[in-house]
Amino acid sequence: MRLDVYGKVSIIVKDEIKPNFAAIAREMGCDYRTAKRHYEQSLLTQSGKQVAHAPTTQRVSILEEYKPLIQDKVERFNASAMSILKFIQKRGYTGQYGLVKRFCGQFREEQIHKATIRVEHTPGLSAQIDWKEDLRMVNSDGEEFKFNIYLYVLPYSKLKYMTLTYDRSQDTILECLNNAFKATGGVPEEIWCDNAKTLINHAKSNFGHAVFNERFWRFAKDAGLNPIACRPFRPQTKDCVEALSRTTKRLAPYNMEFTAREELITLVNDLNDELNHEVSQATDEVPQDKWLYQEKEYLHSVAENLLRPYFSNDIHRIVTKEAMVNFRKSRYSVNPRYIGRTVDIEVSNDEQSIHIYYNGEKISKHVLSAKRLNYHPNDMMEILKSDLLSDYSNDEIREYVKRHLQEYDQL
16 A cells, blocks of 8 residues: 555545545656545545455466475475476476476475474484585695585584595495594484485485485494484584584685695694684583583494494405506506506505505505596506507606606696
8 A cells, every 4th residue: 555645645535625536646656546546445444434345366376286296396306496397397287487496496495494493402312414515725836626524513512523535425424424433432322414325215215204225224223323314405403513514614714825635634624623622602612521521421332343344444446457446536556567457455544545455565555636547656657668658768758757747637
C-alpha cells in the first residue's frame, strides 16, 4: 500500500470532496487506478465496512510435480541444476532452466540454514575429520606448491592435529588417522566425517544411511571407533573441524617466504602447535591444557598389532619402460637396467622420502614430491646414455642433464 497516497485520499474522503483521480495521480506520482483503489479503501474503512477482495487464482508451477524428485537428487547426490534439468526433461518437464536453477539454489540455502541442535561435547567421545583441499602456495623462487591439509579435532578440548599431504587416498587417510591417535594420546569412541568416496561406498548408500567401504570400516572397528557420516549441507555437524579449516588462511602471509618443500611442512606443523596453545574462542581455554587435564584420560588405547596390517611396508612396483616407478600419483626414476623388474618401495619414518630396493639392495632414494616426474641426476644420465645420447661422452651428458633436468621436471 502507498501510505502517502492513502493519506491524501483519506483527507478527501473525510472532507467529502469529489475526487479527481487523474489530478491525484499526477500529484502523487502514481497511476490513477492506484489513487482510485486507495480512495475506495479509505471510503470503506471510514464507513466501517470490510474491503471485499476479488478471489485470486493460485497458479500451479510447472515444476511442482518434479520438486520432490529434485530435492532428492540435490540432497542425496548434490546434483547440479543443469544435470537435473536434463534428467527431468526426459520425464516430461517442458519448463525453462532458470526455474530449475532457482529452485535448486533455494533448496540448498534452506538445507544449509536449517536449525541444528547444539551438541554439548563429552570428553573422549568424538573426533571430527576433514580436508582443506587443493591449497596453493608459492616459494621465494616463484615455484608453486599444490597440497592438502588433513584436519583432525577433538571437539571437547579443541585439540587439533594437522598435517600436510599431497594426495587424499585411503592409504593416506588411514595413516593420518593413526598419526592423529598418537599425537592426541588415544582413540575416541566416534569419528565424524564427510561423504568422501574414499570412506563411503556410494553405490550401496542411500538417503539417510551411509555405507562405509569395507577397509575403512574394518580399520575403524579395529581401532575401537564408531564412524559417523555427516549429512550433506550440514556443516554445523562438523563445526569444530570446519572452523579449523578456516584457520588455514593464516598460512597466506608465508607466500614467497619459504624456499623448500620441507619448510612448507614446518609451517603447517607450527600452525598446528600455535592453535593448540592459543586460547580457544569456543571454550575460553587453551586446548592443550584442557586436553591434558580434562580429556586425555577418556581416550582409549589400541594395540599396535591390530592396526599394523593397514600400514604394510611391503609396497611393490614394476619399473616402467621409462625407468620410472609409480607411487602416490607421482613417478620416480631408477637406473634403466631395472626396467621390467619388480622393486620394493619403503617410506621413511618421517614420511619425507622413499627408498627403492631391488632384491634387498637400495637402488634409489627420492624426496617425496607432488611433481608428476621426479628424476635423480644419476638416473637421468643413465637413461640418456642408454638411448637419446648414446653417442655422447659422460661429461657431455652431465652437462646436458645439468641444463635440462628442470625442463624434465616440468613435463
